[in-house]
Amino acid sequence: MRFRALLWPVPPVLVLVPAALILVLTLADTWGRLGWRALDWVYLSSQVGAQARLPVTVAAGAAALVAARLVRPTLVFAQPWQPRTGRDLPLRHAMVVTGWCLGAYLAGMLPLTAAVAAAGAGSPDPVAVLGALAGFAALTLLGYLCGVLARGPLGVPVAIGAVFLLTSLPLVADPWAALSLQLPFSPFLGVRESGPLGAYRLGFLLLSGVAVGWTAVWLTGAPRRLSAVHGTAVAAVAVAAVLPHLHPFPLVVPDPEAAEVCAEHAGVRYCVHEGHARELAAVTALAAPVFAAHGLAEAAPGQVRDLSLARGEEGPFDGPDEDVLWLSVHPGWNPGHEVPAAVAHGLVPDVRRCGSDGVASREAGAGPRERRASVVVDLEAWLAAQALDGGVHGDNLFAGAGPERVRAWIRHDHRRLAACEVDPGELPWRT
Template sequence: MTTLRGRVKASALFWPLPPLLCLAPAGLILALTLAGTWSPLSWRALDWVYLSGQVGAQARLPVVVAAGTAALVAARFTRASLVFAQPWQPRLGRDVPLRHALLLTGWCLGAYLVGLIPLTVAVATHGAGVVNPIPVLGALAGFVALTLLGYLCGLFARGLFGVPVAIATVFVLTALPMVADPWTATSLQLPFVPFVGMRESVPLGSYRLGFFLLAVTIAAWTTAWFLRVPRRFSVPHVSGVVLLASAALLPHLYTFPLLAYAQDGDEVCSEHDGIRYCVHEGHADELALIIDLAAPVFAAHGQADAVPNEVRDHGLATGDGEVLDGPAHGVLWMRVHPGWDPYRQVPGDAAAWLVPDLFVCGSEGVAAMDRNARARERRAAVITGLQAWLASQAFEGDTSEDGLFADADPDEVRAWIARDGDRLSACEVEPEELPWWP
């Protein structure tokens, strides 16, 4: 008796589907999600804004699995050869297909959310920024809508052909933001990863959420309609489809802004050698390392008027103009983002601030020292060599690369910069003019 009761309770979790059709896609989705979020668990500078965007970004492959499984269920359990699914048979009604959709969505979406738990715990440990609920809700609504779209593909195809159609369709729809920004309003994610100090724009997120809620409603309505007797189009149904198509077209006529700057935290600052360093409070653990890596680079250059007045975390910016005008105001903006490598980025950004832009040489950004190199490309090599040498000073000059500055003495380099700084800025220094060059 106990065994029978247990079987009845277990079947309620899957009925009217075989357990394998629920457990197999759920297990695959869980594995895909854990694999996709495993590497970020050890990243630096994780924050809640990043996690909010990852709810949609990590769903790209899981939702394809969910849609393909939904198409398989629809093709397998609503085909016309079944005794309860004949074209003239009204017994299928709406309860069974909606139960299919509810089961598949619950198992697949539940497995996806479980897969996000480790990343959520890792972000909670750092606690930078605040959650942006609109992108999260929009991504979850999109997951449900695209799963129902897969079910519709199986219904319309009335065969296994609907499975590859559903997989291909949903895969393309989730990849469209990488092609053009307007598709972002009707897809799961932004074409790039936001982080603390910014957020997805409210108009874009709200439109996506509304679009997917409308899509869920129309998909559920269409599912019930298609298996009803008699099967014929109705004016409300056609109007709903036209409304959804119009909603998908609107972002191409009016492009929503993708991001907005968000001041969701205070700044933490420290001063070293006359330079002020400031980061978002969520990145306070990075401040000391930024100073340790940037200060030797600025000191190696030796010219006080060439170093920035301030080094600021991009998470503290209030607008694009503030960042773009940074050099004019003596501010070096540094992107402290999830997964960043400060040992590479900080010395590189500091060195890039101190040397002229490579394009001043007129070499189209090409620097070369080979036999066929042109004069302007050889002069550009002086700039790139100096930049690499300055960056290496963050590690006490330890560099494995041989180049124009490989044997240079730091005092000799500083004296040369003081003497030929103007010619260097104009890209007029030949490699043979370097004092230490044989």
């Protein structure tokens, strides 16, 4: 009886089935991340909203079905003039559906939270987490309102479509991030969600939840008296939805408290965020063989730095320092693949310098530019392979060439290589 009281007056199947589905969806989407490298609290805080897209859609559909089944005007016990359709009934419906669905979602996030707590760095962002939870509740209430407005089962697909659209809008335009559950990307250690953005989202979603719930109460009540406070709340939601488009918020800001951990090897200084200290040995061990294989000391950067340490105008996109190679150490990264590839890419010239628009080919109909571009592309692949199995195979131009011979060629022809003037037929081991 005590368990049934937690569901009353909603039939158990209308609550427990969607809650179980939400739990399964959340676990399925996060289970593969439990063993990820470089997990941190900033990433987890953003995932509370990002992982909720499908679960909240299920919750909204369940809320719409509850409204369609239990307050539609064809029911003899749910007529507008009866006391049961007053404020208590829709509020109780909303509380039961929202509570069970949100509880199932939080239960599904527990394994990922435990994994971050065990090895993660940084600190949680409570405003981002609270904003995501407030949004989950507000969108579930919106689903209930869709069921009330549709007055039947049609409200379920309407609610699902509307909520899925609203949760997808941040992926289309940045200003929507202040009005929905998530950012268009997942921040991680080294940056934090902008304080004004998080505070605005939390306030907007709390206001929206109140306005939507109040509207559902008004539509199911009798007599329907429009309250000035209710009208003001609805108008405030409309105005608040426009403001971020007129003055967009910055999405993330650098973390001013970031400290670095460094090591030096063969004249190159390697630095990572203190929260990524476990990754420093892997970065050094995988980058050093690539620098050694290239052999040209003046081509190697003075530092290899974790992008989580970038500040202000630093970084590969906002005016990089030529003496720094930036690596993105992010949750779920694969250093065995990403470090050699990034280092090799930094050592060879940009393939677009060849004038081939990035196209590299040695086919029969390939022009001189495409052939010269293939030297750059194959050299990059060969350099990256030196940190892994030590060589390349297949039709790579450097397959079978000894490391000493490649290094000697780079020292001799590095100026022509930088200008993308080397043809495959000019490589000494192919002549």
